[in-house]
Amino acid sequence: MTDVIRVLLIEDDEDDYFLTADYLSQCQEPRFDITWVTNSAEAVAAFRCKLFDICLLDYILGAENAIDVLNIIKSKGISIPVVILTGQSDAKVDEMVMRAGAADYLTKSEIETPRFMRTMRYAMVRREIENERIERHKVEQQNKAKDKFLAHLGHELRTPLTSILGYTELLLDDAGNERMQQELSIIHTNGKHLLSLLNDLLDMSRIMANKLELSPKDINLSGFMTDVHSLMNLAAKDKGLRLSINCQTLLPESIKADPTRLRQVLINLISNAVKFTDSGNIEVSLEVFASHSSGEERLKFSVKDSGIGMPPDKLDDIFHPFEQIEDVMRANHGGAGLGLAICRELVHKMGGDISVESTFGKGSIFSFYIDPGDISEQPRDELNLAAPSSRTPGAMNLHVSGRVLIVDDLRELRRLTGHMVSQCHAQVAYAENGVKALEAVLMAEQEGKPFHLVLMDIHMPVMNGIDSLKAMRKHNCKTAVVAITAASRKGLKQSLMDEGFDDILGKPIEKNALMHVLDKYLIRTIDPDLVDGSLPAGVNANPEASTSHNDEALTKVENTQTAALDDNDDVKRVLVIEDDHDAADLMQLLISHQGHQVAIANTGQQAISLVQQEQYDFILLDLTLPDYHGFELADALQQHISESTTIVVVSGREPDVSDLSRHNISHSLLKPVSKDDLSTLLS
Numbered sequence: 001m002t003d004v005i006r007v008l009l010i011e012d013d014e015d016d017y018f019l020t021a022d023y024l025s026q027c028q029e030p031r032f033d034i035t036w037v038t039n040s041a042e043a044v045a046a047f048r049c050k051l052f053d054i055c056l057l058d059y060i061l062g063a064e065n066a067i068d069v070l071n072i073i074k075s076k077g078i079s080i081p082v083v084i085l086t087g088q089s090d091a092k093v094d095e096m097v098m099r100a101g102a103a104d105y106l107t108k109s110e111i112e113t114p115r116f117m118r119t120m121r122y123a124m125v126r127r128e129i130e131n132e133r134i135e136r137h138k139v140e141q142q143n144k145a146k147d148k149f150l151a152h153l154g155h156e157l158r159t160p161l162t163s164i165l166g167y168t169e170l171l172l173d174d175a176g177n178e179r180m181q182q183e184l185s186i187i188h189t190n191g192k193h194l195l196s197l198l199n200d201l202l203d204m205s206r207i208m209a210n211k212l213e214l215s216p217k218d219i220n221l222s223g224f225m226t227d228v229h230s231l232m233n234l235a236a237k238d239k240g241l242r243l244s245i246n247c248q249t250l251l252p253e254s255i256k257a258d259p260t261r262l263r264q265v266l267i268n269l270i271s272n273a274v275k276f277t278d279s280g281n282i283e284v285s286l287e288v289f290a291s292h293s294s295g296e297e298r299l300k301f302s303v304k305d306s307g308i309g310m311p312p313d314k315l316d317d318i319f320h321p322f323e324q325i326e327d328v329m330r331a332n333h334g335g336a337g338l339g340l341a342i343c344r345e346l347v348h349k350m351g352g353d354i355s356v357e358s359t360f361g362k363g364s365i366f367s368f369y370i371d372p373g374d375i376s377e378q379p380r381d382e383l384n385l386a387a388p389s390s391r392t393p394g395a396m397n398l399h400v401s402g403r404v405l406i407v408d409d410l411r412e413l414r415r416l417t418g419h420m421v422s423q424c425h426a427q428v429a430y431a432e433n434g435v436k437a438l439e440a441v442l443m444a445e446q447e448g449k450p451f452h453l454v455l456m457d458i459h460m461p462v463m464n465g466i467d468s469l470k471a472m473r474k475h476n477c478k479t480a481v482v483a484i485t486a487a488s489r490k491g492l493k494q495s496l497m498d499e500g501f502d503d504i505l506g507k508p509i510e511k512n513a514l515m516h517v518l519d520k521y522l523i524r525t526i527d528p529d530l531v532d533g534s535l536p537a538g539v540n541a542n543p544e545a546s547t548s549h550n551d552e553a554l555t556k557v558e559n560t561q562t563a564a565l566d567d568n569d570d571v572k573r574v575l576v577i578e579d580d581h582d583a584a585d586l587m588q589l590l591i592s593h594q595g596h597q598v599a600i601a602n603t604g605q606q607a608i609s610l611v612q613q614e615q616y617d618f619i620l621l622d623l624t625l626p627d628y629h630g631f632e633l634a635d636a637l638q639q640h641i642s643e644s645t646t647i648v649v650v651s652g653r654e655p656d657v658s659d660l661s662r663h664n665i666s667h668s669l670l671k672p673v674s675k676d677d678l679s680t681l682l683s
Helices: 014-025 040-049 066-075 091-099 114-173 175-208 221-238 259-275 339-349 411-422 434-446 465-474 492-499 511-521 549-567 581-592 604-613 630-637 657-662 675-682
Strands: 004-010 031-037 054-058 082-086 104-107 217-220 242-247 254-257 281-290 297-305 353-359 363-370 403-407 427-431 453-457 480-485 503-506 573-577 597-601 618-622 646-651 667-670
Touching (some): 004 014, 040 066, 054 066, 066 082, 066 091, 082 114, 091 104, 104 114, 114 175, 175 339, 175 581, 217 221, 217 259, 221 242, 221 259, 221 281, 259 297, 259 363, 339 353, 339 363, 403 411, 411 453, 411 511, 434 453, 453 465, 465 480, 480 492, 480 511, 573 581, 573 604, 581 597, 597 604, 604 618, 604 630, 618 630, 630 646
Parallel strands (some): 004 031, 004 054, 054 082, 082 104, 242 281, 403 427, 453 480, 480 503, 573 597, 573 618, 618 646, 646 667
Antiparallel strands (some): 281 297, 297 363, 353 363
16 A cells, blocks of 8 residues: 555535545545545546545535546446445445445544554455455466467468478488488488477476376386386487496386376486586486475485586576576576476475586486375385386387377378378378367268277368267277377366276377377287288378489489579678587588588587688678677677678577667678578678
């Protein structure tokens, strides 16, 4: 409540005005600022000119009464507590004005009594409470709108990512593309990184909205840690690091936890350890300990590395959303700064906590514990990392037989999913919406060749996946139907299972998850002829997508590259200054294929060294470098280059024109830079 209360007094009797104003002016706490008007028109004009905290309204104002004025105030959209003052008490009038929206009803003789001041205070407190309720409602609506937007964004981004990652995997698996393995691997790696950032953003949004739910299951601890070791060992070996997993105490054979989220925390911590360690070891250790507060057993995980470590004054920040360690982590390693914040929230949801110890330049130890459920009766032993935890095979060695119907309104996703299923030797048919799917299923049933599995997208035109499933079940179709969805709202999986789906696959479809579904619902066999896998007549076995367009596109790229080398005689010398190695390699590829000579510098110091040795026609300068800010480097470079050299700023954000002018730079390119952008610039 404000120190000075702004009062609008609507009173047509001057004597009553002086009486009220005199009493209010004598109050020391709170103090009042009074504005006096005599009718509704003057009141509306006053509301337009000034903000008020409360309104005192005489019941009789000449030809008007308080109810008339209240209605006028409400019609103008003015929200303010109004206390009615009257010459004499009248229970009927009291009821009428309260129904009309008044905060209270007092006689003028009560102005100098404690009740008047209490009424003023209560009216304002009620208004503040109402304002807080309105603000909370606004925030809730904004959060709902944000959640809806993020869910839509996630869906819209996952759909193209499905094609990008899926078709890149197909090209990588094709022996005919051996010459382009490195370029395809870069596309795939960056696509997976983009998907990881998207998942982090959506996870953080669900956590902040308290919509992230856990699905605890019984986990065989040795098998689970074997999976984690298999997933991360290759990344560690690629950097020459040794990844070990050991136990400090005997461990229970099984625990109760969400395997997906526990794996997410461990992989995030181990990935960070690999990312920030250039040599040495990464050690993961597990132990059981008793909680000091409850005495109940907890399971502790620790990830120790011999990497760059962190300054002690930064350790409190790293678990906050969007935080990274400046200059040490961001410039060289990127990321959205969400991973550790998500880890902390997930660990909290699993009944534990997370902490870090670190010495700058020597390494870090991240430790967290979870509630493993009741493990008092569990047999204890050391970890056994030898045995695999599941029978889910890879795509190349899974051989199943059966008929699979793939339902998706997007042609390229039908084709991609169908290709992955076909790799496992199942017969594939396609439908573009729920109606076509229903027709195909019923036709197959009539011909005595029912489908063994239906993979059904949820969001489709004409008829969606849920309605199509309901129609199938009405016709007594017993075929297993698996929902495919990019959505990830709280409770979605259970609601889809309640609708009758047998299983759920997320978008983008992960190959291992799809293999697990095929292995679960189809018949594994060495000989595909053991089970009749032929499709019924009339069922669409074509995903309605050309099977040759990828090869044509690659041929077109090769021809364009050759023509550029043959026809362009005006060779330019170009220096690309970019700390991201993939981006630098791509820029070099695009420029060299246009017939120009390219040199790469990954740091500002390398760039200065190169321009001291050789002159360039163009310098493409990234603004974000680990050792220089781009504009500072531009000033340093200009001391060594000729006037004919053109410096071009390349940035993910539009650079300020005044900054460009101040540093004598006349050209800029906005990332992502296309081949046409470079062609126009260099010509």
